[in-house]
Amino acid sequence: MTDLINTGDTAWILCSAALVLLMTPALAFFYGGLVRRKNMLSVLMQCFMIACIVTLQWAVFGYSLSFGPDIHHVIGSFAWAGLKGVGAAPNADYAATIPHSTFMIFQCMFAVITPALILGAFAERMKFGAFCVFMLLWASLVYDPVCHWVWAVGGFIRNMGALDFAGGTVVHINAGIAALVSALVLGKRQGFPKKISPPHNLPLAALGAGMLWFGWFGFNGGSALASNGLASSAFVVTHIAAAAAGLTWALLDWKFNAHPTMLGMITGAVAGLVAITPASGFVGPMDAIWIGIGCSMVCYFFVAVVKAKFGYDDSLDVFGVHGMGGIWGALATGLWANKEVNAAGNNGLFYGNPELLLIQLKAVLVTVVYSGVMTFVLLKVVDMVMGLKVSEQDERIGLDLTQHREAAYTQLD
Amino acid sequence: MKYIIAVIQPDRLDDVLDRLEQKEIHLVTVTSVMGRGRQKGISQVYRSHKEAGSLLRKVKIEVAVNEEFVKPTIEAITQGARTGNIGDGKIFVLDLANCVRIRTGETQNVAIG
Numbered sequence: 377m378t379d380l381i382n383t384g385d386t387a388w389i390l391c392s393a394a395l396v397l398l399m400t401p402a403l404a405f406f407y408g409g410l411v412r413r414k415n416m417l418s419v420l421m422q423c424f425m426i427a428c429i430v431t432l433q434w435a436v437f438g439y440s441l442s443f444g445p446d447i448h449h450v451i452g453s454f455a456w457a458g459l460k461g462v463g464a465a466p467n468a469d470y471a472a473t474i475p476h477s478t479f480m481i482f483q484c485m486f487a488v489i490t491p492a493l494i495l496g497a498f499a500e501r502m503k504f505g506a507f508c509v510f511m512l513l514w515a516s517l518v519y520d521p522v523c524h525w526v527w528a529v530g531g532f533i534r535n536m537g538a539l540d541f542a543g544g545t546v547v548h549i550n551a552g553i554a555a556l557v558s559a560l561v562l563g564k565r566q567g568f569p570k571k572i573s574p575p576h577n578l579p580l581a582a583l584g585a586g587m588l589w590f591g592w593f594g595f596n597g598g599s600a601l602a603s604n605g606l607a608s609s610a611f612v613v614t615h616i617a618a619a620a621a622g623l624t625w626a627l628l629d630w631k632f633n634a635h636p637t638m639l640g641m642i643t644g645a646v647a648g649l650v651a652i653t654p655a656s657g658f659v660g661p662m663d664a665i666w667i668g669i670g671c672s673m674v675c676y677f678f679v680a681v682v683k684a685k686f687g688y689d690d691s692l693d694v695f696g697v698h699g700m701g702g703i704w705g706a707l708a709t710g711l712w713a714n715k716e717v718n719a720a721g722n723n724g725l726f727y728g729n730p731e732l733l734l735i736q737l738k739a740v741l742v743t744v745v746y747s748g749v750m751t752f753v754l755l756k757v758v759d760m761v762m763g764l765k766v767s768e769q770d771e772r773i774g775l776d777l778t779q780h781r782e783a784a785y786t787q788l789d
Numbered sequence: 790m791k792y793i794i795a796v797i798q799p800d801r802l803d804d805v806l807d808r809l810e811q812k813e814i815h816l817v818t819v820t821s822v823m824g825r826g827r828q829k830g831i832s833q834v835y836r837s838h839k840e841a842g843s844l845l846r847k848v849k850i851e852v853a854v855n856e857e858f859v860k861p862t863i864e865a866i867t868q869g870a871r872t873g874n875i876g877d878g879k880i881f882v883l884d885l886a887n888c889v890r891i892r893t894g895e896t897q898n899v900a901i902g
Contacts, residue, residue: 574835633834643836680837693836 380466382473384603389471389478392598395591396485400427400492402587406646407496409581410639410692412573414774415500416784422507426492429508430515434484435459441520443470443483446530451521469529471601482598483523490519490547496692497555498562503766504779510758514554518750522550522743538739539713539721539732541610542599544654544706545743552699553744554751555690561755562765564689566772578638585642589618592649596656606718610656613664614649617656620668621648628676643697647675650701655709658721663712667705674704703740710736790885790901791859795850796824797870797878802848805869809852812861816902818851828875847878853885855898 404423408416430438437457444452456462459480467476491511495502525531526538526546533545540546565572575581596614600607625644626636633640651671652664659667679696690696710733713724723729758764765771770778777783797805802819809817823844830843854862863880871877890900 569838574833574840629834629837633837635834637834637836639835640837676837684838 380473381464381475382602385471385473385601386475386478388603388607389474389482389598389601392594393478393482393485395594396482396489396598397427397591399485399588399591399595400424400489402584402591403489403492404584405580406584406588406642407499407581407692409577409579409584410496410575411499412774413576413785414776416576416776417780417782418504418775419495419499421504421780422495423492425504425508426495426511427488429512430488430491431484433512433515434480434487438487438515438520439480439483441516442487442523443480443528446524446528449530449532449535450525452524452528473602479601482601486543486547486595487515487519487523490543490551491515493547493551493694493698494554494558496694497559497690499691500775501562501565501765501771503763504775506758506762506764509762510754510764513754513758514751517754518554518747519546519550522546522746525742526739533739533742536735536738537722537732538735539658539709540654540706540739541657541709542596542653544650544702544709545739548650548653548698548702549706549740549743550702550747552695552697552702553747555694556688556699557748557751558755559688559690559695561752561759564687565691566768568689569684569687575639582638582642585646588646589649592618592653596653599657606657609660609717613659613661614652614656616661617652617664617668617671618645618648620665621645621651621672624648624669624672625676628672632680643675643679643693644672647671647697647701650698651705651708653702654705655712658709658713658718658724660712660714660717663714663726667708667712670708671701671704675701703744706736706740707733710734790888790898791854791856792883792885793850793852793854793859793862793866794881794883795852795866795870795878796822796847797850797866798872798876799846799848801870801872801877802850805850805866808865808869809862812858812865814852814854814858814862814865814902816853820849820851822847822849826876826879845876853888853901855901858902 400423404420408419440454440456441452444456447453462476462480464475466472471479491514523546525533526540593611597607597611622641622645626641629640630636648668648671651667675697678700679693711724711726713721714727715723722732725733824847825844830845832843833840852862888900889896
């Protein structure tokens with residue numbers, strides 16, 4: 377059976393898995409640069425802790441829940457728990473030309489970064505112990521089921537014909553909605569919105585955004601699960617959409633705030649990467665430009681106008697960028713998907729098939745409702761058992777010192 | 790003995806130090822600080838949210854001198870820091886009760902400089 381393994385495919389997916397892993401530390405620096413200096417380490421620590429917790433969860437039972445043999449179209453069985461039977465032999469259901477363990481570890485990196493995205497919404501105020509428990513529960517009861525519905529053989533959203541190439545629903549909408557709910561449940565930081573200091577290190581945030589952009593080629597390009605024309609196509613549209621969205625956000629800043637900003641530009645680029653994620657295997661390069669431009673417009677509106685109007689403290693705009701960017705991307709897939717790009721996909725509204733847009737909308741709604749409700753329930757349970765939020769005094773002093781007894785930057789030698 | 794504190798524009802620092810040196814005033818301590826005067830600062834915008842805080846970067850110079858050096862010090866700082874624009878800064882002159890050179894234990898006037 378190992379004769380079926382294609383060395384080029386395997387090499388590319390292993391490299392892609394490493395690229396996607398890099399996105400979690402990249403996200404740590406993107407987020408870390410945006411918080412106040414007293415909370416820098418807490419953000420880095422949360423990202424690295426998720427990488428450890430979710431990786432073990434994935435190996436022990438998470439992968440089996442997500443991709444294991446289907447039970448009633450809603451969840452995988454425990455048949456592959458402990459990675460039983462997940463070895464060198466390919467699994468033709470998912471990727472016929474690479475070892476099953478290669479597919480598993482590639483998917484592991486997605487399971488890691490998704491909960492990490494959420495933490496930007498409640499940055500600077502959550503107890504570390506409660507954070508660890510919540511993330512383990514969220515990975516098991518929210519990520520794994522939604523991943524099964526959308527990507528696993530037998531999953532009901534996959535059966536509906538919804539298209540999600542690399543994780544618009546599974547990763548970005550899922551995390552973005554969880555982010556909004558956690559911002560609401562944990563409440564605002566002291567002094568929000570008037571008395572919160574600006575980002576403490578934008579160059580680090582820009583470095584993190586650059587590393588995210590780099591890693592995203594593995595995220596989307598690798599989702600072809602082969603080293604072929606589709607991988608290349610996904611790579612190309614990913615890059616184009618990010619560029620279009622970064623430029624658009626800078627122009628919007630220029631128009632509405634009189635000056636283009638570094639933070640605006642990298643926010644736009646990340647939003648564009650989010651939006652192209654579900655579409656990356658189904659759309660052509662010129663349509664990717666529209667996806668990027670539209671994404672920055674939608675996300676800019678939510679970050680600049682909607683958040684200010686409703687006053688929720690989504691600290692690092694995870695809902696505004698990942699939630700709304702993901703929703704735009706999922707719907708845009710229903711607009712611009714094109715069978716000439718990928719015969720295994722479908723045509724969208726602009727290619728004569730309005731039905732796909734409705735299917736995409738249904739997939740979005742199911743994900744929004746499930747992620748929203750489950751995140752709320754899990755947070756309430758953890759809050760009752762151990763309390764979610766640090767004390768006011770600890771919040772004032774900062775999470776680095778109070779949660780970890782460390783400081784990111786020394787004041788004196 | 791006087792203790793002279795000046796808050797100036799950061800880009801004038803080199804000029805001020807040169808002029809102090811010309812007048813043989815060597816003892817200087819410099820700190821990077823934030824401040825504002827009547828001119829206020831430049832407001833910042835992060836993801837379209839305007840920051841209320843409006844402080845500007847300034848440099849603070851501290852000089853301890855004996856009486857005969859007070860006037861030259863003020864002249865040196867004024868000449869070095871003045872551009873004629875608002876925001877050039879301020880000089881504060883305080884009485885100094887004592888000064889101790891740590892290495893030798895000398896005190897008062899001989900310890901300065």
